[in-house]
Amino acid sequence: MTSKVRVRFAPSPTGNLHIGGARTAIYNWAFARRMGGSFIxxxxxxxxxxxxxxxxxxxxxxxRWLGLNWDEGPEVGGAYGxxxxxxxxxxxxxxxxxxxxxxxVYPCFCSPEQLAARREAALASGSSFIGYDRSxxxxxxxDVAERLSSGACHTWRLxxxxxxxxxxxxxxxxxxxxxxxEQLDDFILVRSDGTPTYNYVVVVDDALMQITHVIRGDDxxxxxxxxxxxxxxxxxxxxxxxxxxxxxxxDGKRLSKRHGxxxxxxxxxxxxxxxxxxxxxxxLGWSLDGETTLINAELLTENFSLERVxxxxxxxxxxxxxxxxxxxxxxxxxxxxxxxxxxxxxxxxFTRSGSAADAPGVLADxxxxxxxxxxxxxxxAERAKTLRDVCPQIxxxxxxGKVALDEKSVEKCLAAPGAxxxxxxxxxxxxxxxxxxxxxxxETALRAIPEQLGLKPKVVFQALRVALCGNMVSPPLFESxxxxxxxxxxxxxxxxxxxxxx
RNA sequence: GGCCCGUUCGUCUAGCGGCCUAGGACACCGCCCUCUCAAGGCGGAGAUUCACGGGUUCGAAUCCCGUACGGGCUACCA
Numbered sequence: 001m002t003s004k005v006r007v008r009f010a011p012s013p014t015g016n017l018h019i020g021g022a023r024t025a026i027y028n029w030a031f032a033r034r035m036g037g038s039f040i041x042x043x044x045x046x047x048x049x050x051x052x053x054x055x056x057x058x059x060x061x062x063x064r065w066l067g068l069n070w071d072e073g074p075e076v077g078g079a080y081g082x083x084x085x086x087x088x089x090x091x092x093x094x095x096x097x098x099x100x101x102x103x104x105v106y107p108c109f110c111s112p113e114q115l116a117a118r119r120e121a122a123l124a125s126g127s128s129f130i131g132y133d134r135s136x137x138x139x140x141x142x143d144v145a146e147r148l149s150s151g152a153c154h155t156w157r158l159x160x161x162x163x164x165x166x167x168x169x170x171x172x173x174x175x176x177x178x179x180x181x182e183q184l185d186d187f188i189l190v191r192s193d194g195t196p197t198y199n200y201v202v203v204v205d206d207a208l209m210q211i212t213h214v215i216r217g218d219d220x221x222x223x224x225x226x227x228x229x230x231x232x233x234x235x236x237x238x239x240x241x242x243x244x245x246x247x248x249x250x251d252g253k254r255l256s257k258r259h260g261x262x263x264x265x266x267x268x269x270x271x272x273x274x275x276x277x278x279x280x281x282x283x284l285g286w287s288l289d290g291e292t293t294l295i296n297a298e299l300l301t302e303n304f305s306l307e308r309v310x311x312x313x314x315x316x317x318x319x320x321x322x323x324x325x326x327x328x329x330x331x332x333x334x335x336x337x338x339x340x341x342x343x344x345x346x347x348x349x350f351t352r353s354g355s356a357a358d359a360p361g362v363l364a365d366x367x368x369x370x371x372x373x374x375x376x377x378x379x380x381a382e383r384a385k386t387l388r389d390v391c392p393q394i395x396x397x398x399x400x401g402k403v404a405l406d407e408k409s410v411e412k413c414l415a416a417p418g419a420x421x422x423x424x425x426x427x428x429x430x431x432x433x434x435x436x437x438x439x440x441x442x443e444t445a446l447r448a449i450p451e452q453l454g455l456k457p458k459v460v461f462q463a464l465r466v467a468l469c470g471n472m473v474s475p476p477l478f479e480s481x482x483x484x485x486x487x488x489x490x491x492x493x494x495x496x497x498x499x500x501x502x
Numbered sequence: 503g504g505c506c507c508g509u510u511c512g513u514c515u516a517g518c519g520g521c522c523u524a525g526g527a528c529a530c531c532g533c534c535c536u537c538u539c540a541a542g543g544c545g546g547a548g549a550u551u552c553a554c555g556g557g558u559u560c561g562a563a564u565c566c567c568g569u570a571c572g573g574g575c576u577a578c579c580a
Contacts, residue, residue: 012580128504155578183505191578198580222506222575290516293527317513320528382541461537473539
């Protein structure tokens with residue numbers, strides 16, 4: 001086949017975009033870009049009960065957030081539209097007429113109750129085949145015509161060619177796969193209410209949109225032979241298929257809400273970067289070479305290949321995602337970091353003027369104190385995995401002249417022998433207005449204290465840390481002092497002295 | 503029940519007949535660095551030798567057949 005590659009991602013908007021769907025979308029996109037083909041987004045919204053426009057909008061937002069772009073689909077249009085299945089009903093009807101003309105389908109008048117009863121009976125009798133028994137397949141033509149004209153309730157079923165032989169296709173991930181024809185029943189194409197079923201619409205849409213490669217979850221592997229039969233009934237050549245194995249939770253079961261965050265949106269809210277999620281998902285089930293753990297969109301789209309997609313299901317490991325996210329955090333730079341952090345600062349209500357009622361908005365505060373905010377970045381970049389991690393760690397920078405002291409830390413560091421002297425000396429040195437409020441002079445001055453007092457550096461600095469940051473664990477001390485300003489630093493030391501005086 | 507698919511360190515994976523006494527990454531442990539925590543550097547443990555059992559072959563994690571386990575389909579859901 002020499003025609004241009006055309007692939008699609010076809011989510012059904014019955015919820016938000018999940019990790020599994022996101023990975024399928026990424027692989028389709030990467031494959032299209034790698035092959036110089038087209039990536040198409042099609043919304044499968046034929047289930048009116050569960051599909052909503054909100055979900056569609058949400059899915060599109062998540063795909064965009066991930067950095068994916070499509071050549072055809074909602075929002076961008078294209079020559080093979082519409083791209084919402086609910087707007088494509090006419091073609092399903094036309095194709096049904098074609099199938100009727102080819103005598104490839106027949107009406108079935110069995111009721112759902114009858115079918116269920118027969119299925120149960122078949123199951124109970126130990127029969128290996130529990131599909132439709134084809135009782136309407138050979139009804140006398142006159143009878144059929146009569147029932148049809150009298151408006152009898154009926155579905156349309158595919159007339160599976162009995163002499164077909166096994167349905168064989170070469171899956172681009174799983175290799176040659178074969179299904180015995182006896183296992184395939186005359187499944188329903190069009191329901192009694194006139195709506196088409198999934199295995200029918202997906203074929204019509206993919207055919208009409210001239211999709212060349214169907215890349216989707218392997219829960220569809222067993223549906224593939226049915227769809228191939230529809231292609232054949234229509235007189236069409238089926239596309240290539242590539243099935244992707246599932247993503248599992250840590251317990252080895254299919255990933256679901258039970259496992260915590262599973263939607264792309266949830267990860268975005270947690271403060272994961274799109275580049276990091278894309279990176280992680282790209283390598284969850286596909287590998288560049290077995291060595292590469294960090295990959296960006298460019299490298300991915302230059303090298304993606306279906307041959308290197310893994311057949312095994314993969315367990316989703318948020319710890320590794322977090323590690324990757326940390327790498328991106330460390331590399332993004334102060335400016336981008338602060339921009340990304342703003343929503344979280346707003347969440348916590350952090351501004352330089354503390355929680356005063358007349359505090360300016362976070363946006364204005366950041367704009368007015370840009371360099372101060374950017375100075376936070378080197379303090380935190382190595383200590384946080386996600387943006388949401390950041391705020392608790394930098395809360396002490398936003399509490400003004402006072403900081404809440406952690407009890408345990410006070411006990412361990414402020415109540416320790418030498419702590420009082422350390423605070424007193426620090427207060428004295430830092431009060432000296434001759435001391436320039438910059439990192440080097442501050443650090444030089446404070447580093448002299450341990451020797452002067454005959455104390456271990458650790459004792460002195462931990463006491464000061466607790467006094468200033470409220471906790472024995474914090475970002476670097478001297479840098480924090482610079483950010484806190486002389487006024488706040490002195491105030492916090494005095495405050496700590498009061499707490500510890502006895 | 504039937505059909506289909508899968509099975510390499512805890513996890514993601516490399517491996518497509520000899521380079522494997524199985525490599526990388528995350529996680530884990532230790533040491534170094536150090537004002538704490540991280541980060542970083544160095545090292546370690548970790549796969550009863552590649553689910554198990556048979557073959558094929560001079561030679562198998564790699565090919566074939568069974569078994570076990572897991573998953574999917576078997577809907578007038580998608």
